[in-house]
Amino acid sequence: MNQRLQLNVNGARHTVETDPARPLLWVLRNELDLLGTHYGCGEGMCGACTVLLDGHAVKSCVTTVGEAAGKSIVTIEGLAKGGKLHAVQQAFLDEDAMQCGYCTPGMILTAAALLQEHPHPTREQIVAAMNGNVCRCGTYGRIIKAVERAAGSRT
Template sequence: MDATVIFTVNGQKTTVITDPRRSLLDVLREDLHLTGAKYGCGEGRCGACSVIMDGRRVLSCITPVGEANGKTIRTIEGLADGDSLHPVQEAFLEVGAMQCGYCASGMILTATALLERNPNPTDEEIVKEMNVNLCRCNGYTKILQAVRRAAEKIRR
């Protein structure tokens, strides 16, 4: 049974009429063509599908779209301000913190949500927050570097 779900995505009010059991990830990717959020596992264990909902990182692959009703969602496509990248994106690019890059949008959004809450995290806090995010190129060393650099940029 389809339902009407209304939410704001990257500043745009969006109405979707669909089966509310579908994942937010599927709706973003298949209906709204926002393919920056990735499928990685479907069980909330890899973080590739991370988006920011009402200021918090959520794992969109295990979030039924019905739960997004009335919420404000930011995806990787909405992070940059026009041509100017978000500091976290800048830091990832400068450090070269991506190999295949498939995990990058989830990493960047997870780090963004963390830094908005805590602009001066310790390494332990970064690891704790980002531990759900997998990188199978195993580029964790440079990703950590990038998050530290992004924190510096944001504090500046």
């Protein structure tokens, strides 16, 4: 049954009337037009749909909009601040850490959450944190370099 839900997305408040059991992914894409949150598997296995929920990386295809209501939601469109790219976004550009780019928003948000929690992660911590994000183009080497660069361990 539909409910009126308050969503805080990228610092802006939105009211949506929807079934709270609906995946957050589809509300972001279809109601709020935030198309940077991608659909891959729909089963929590690929990470293409990753967003930040109260600072933690979550898969929005297996997170209901009801769970996300009232929390801070950040999508790739909201990561840059004041016209300046987030350090992870800049590092992905600097390391050319993408090919088709389909996985990239989810990769960047997962890395941003990691660096928020561990500003200077080891390579093992980076690999472990990024393990739930799949890149079908196989750019993993450059993705890891980009996360290391963003963490300041690589210039």
